[in-house]
Amino acid sequence: MRKTYVIDTNVLLHNPNALFSFEDNNVVLPFAVIEELDNQKKRQDEIGRNARVVSRELDSLRETSRLSEGVDLPKGGRLTIELNHSGLTQFPQGLDLEKYDNRILAVAYNLSISGSEPVTLVTKDLNLRIKADVLGIRAEDFYNDKVDYDQLYTGTGEVYLSARELDKFFKEGKLCLNSHAAIPNQFILLKSSENPSQSALARYHQGAFVPLVYGEASCWGVRALNKEQKFALELLLNDQIKVVSLVGRAGTGKTLLALAVGLEKVLEENAYSRLLITRPVVPMGDDIGFLPGTKEEKLRPWMQPIYDNLEFLFRNCQEPHEVLQDLTRKGLLDLEALTYIRGRSIPRQFIICDEAQNLSPHMIKTLITRVGEDTKIVLTGDPEQIDNPYLDASSNGLTYLVERMKNEDISGHVVLTKGERSKVAELGGKLL
Template sequence: MEKIYVLDTNVILHDPKSIFSFEDNKVIIPMVVIEEVDDQKKRQDSVGSNARIFSRYLDELRKKGKLCDGVELDDGGRIKVELNHQLLTELPKGLDPNKPDNRILATTLGLQEDGEIPVILVTKDINMRIKADAMGLAAEDYATDAVNIDELYSGIKNINVPSDKINALFRDKKLELNELDLEERLYPNEFINLEDEFGGSQSALCCYDEAKNKLIPFIFNPTDIWGIKPRNREQKCAFELLLNDNIKLVTLVGKAGTGKTLLALAAGLQKVVEDKSYKRLIVTRPIVPMGNDLGFLPGDKDEKLAPWMRPIFDNMEFLVGGKDENGASAVADLKEMGLIEMEAITYIRGRSIPNQFIIVDEAQNLTPHELKTIITRAGENTKIVLTGDPYQIDHPYLDSNSNGLTYVVERLKDKALVGHMTLYKGERSQLAEIAASSL
């Protein structure tokens, strides 16, 4: 049955292509949304970019017909800019009719009163959905890029096999996949923990090579990467992905204290400083404050970034401090040599970055569109590592199911150049593990 979808401003600023995501249904853009998007177009971040992209889309559609009458979309749907309902519909008492959110609600309410076609408000604002429900309106989150966090691909799988298959893997350094009666699909670079099906203690940790359709032992067996030793199975798997130059994108997901950032930095330093496989290590993270923002910060770019990059510096000084009595000085020396660069996400847009090892920390605070922008910056022989905890999100319109990190994990899990690992066990301290697991 045909439906009418009314889009809130935050949906468009989250994904400017959202207007094309509703198949053969009708998409309504209230005039107040156009005004709010216009207010954001001069921003020099992803929000401003999305506002400008959306405006260009509408301008192209305008050439096909009048937006006030509705314009046909390629997928059979129809888009219309609604002018009148926010003026004609009476809002419930207590709601300010001049407030943009309330004008969007009025538009939705007016459309619902017009006919029998179901009208649904699409918004990423939880309170907006609550207000819509209180007014008897259907409302839902923008779910096109949503992922069920409870079913997120983990990167590792336990498989029970006869003990002779485990012996064959150790003996032949491979195990043909057709020798196993598997019902589940394996993804490229997925890790497999083979266990004795009869309950014996024998087991083997291996990796799936899609090109050869075989299970193979680990290529790397790191015992000391910049003073870091893997403490559990998942960390060992993470190092296997981080040290493999054939895997160009690595995603590491885990709660606080599981070692995501530390493992990525250790591998990056190893690859850049010791192995010289890459020209430079670039570390970046989204500038999204937890709690109240501190406002504008004084100084040049590095001084402005210093508070946001403090967690990175802490980990870096811990690593480099193992080789130098003055860890902080050693980090500064690496920066002066051009081997390490701290960069803001804002300045990555438009760049082409070849032959570098890039770490994007706290990637759960980025939208799918922002992460796409970052990943498409990768030039020849560049490796990108995304780390983050989907349960610790500071972005107002993202959650554990709709952030860019989980979206990338699910959408790219079947690609040969991509590897993923979910880290479960906290290794920072007993107190940190208790807090992450129990609070």
């Protein structure tokens, strides 16, 4: 049976291709959605760009038939812009028709009581879903790019071996086991089934378990303090692994390790021409253009955690701040807002995107497609700490990337769980 999906504006601003994600069902856009898109189109951030993309798609569809009468979609569905069904006469008193959300809600409600097909309101607005439930309207989040966060790939695992197999791993530096396939670049704790105290750390590479190469390395004075940090260093220092994702709570060392390796690769090994660091500027809508001052002065408040880590890494210098300024002047270090990376091709650079959990899947795709030849990109973040009101642990871009990229040979991922900043910080992350 065909279903009818009424789409809220925030779904389209989250993913401008969402119109084409409902297979052969009916897709309804309340007229209020068009008005909201029009209100957002002049913004110079991702929201504004997505609004313009949706408007162009609708304009293209308009050429085939009148949108108010319905146009066919590529997968067999049908899109209609709904001008009617917006009355609130049967609604409880107090709902304000001047509010776009209530007008969208009214369309879903009136379609549900006037038609034979099941009607679902699709919105990323939690409160609107609650209001819909109160009125007896089926409502759900946009699931097309959601991942079950509780089942998120951790990048690690355990395998029990015989003592003979473990000895073979140590002697030959490689172990092929057809009975224990793993994901490319997954880290495995190999344990003896006869003596669990005998173990080894390995990475799964080209069908075999191989020893760690970089786990004991020191980068810019930073060493791994636990096995998960060793796994992170293994991914960060391997130039064949082009996409690295590190997930963990504050204090697990994910950003510090990424910065330390980035400095090592750029300044010591000359493997990359520049260390490019970026993070979403969520509190100000990704647009810093209206703020006074130089780019550095504009970015400083939002990049302060990065500056803190960099100054820690240069703590042995007399004037860490001047050293960082000198590296910036020489083009070896660049701190950039995400909004200015769009449209660029970035070759032979070591890119770090911090707080990547605040990016939507569409924004992650935009960032990844900027990666040029011989560039490595590292994404760090904590999906349990999200500032974007329309993202959660399951729908953010970092979680999405981990799930989509996990089977690729050039990608690696690890979840860091042990806090190393301080005992207080670790307890705060766990208990508060």
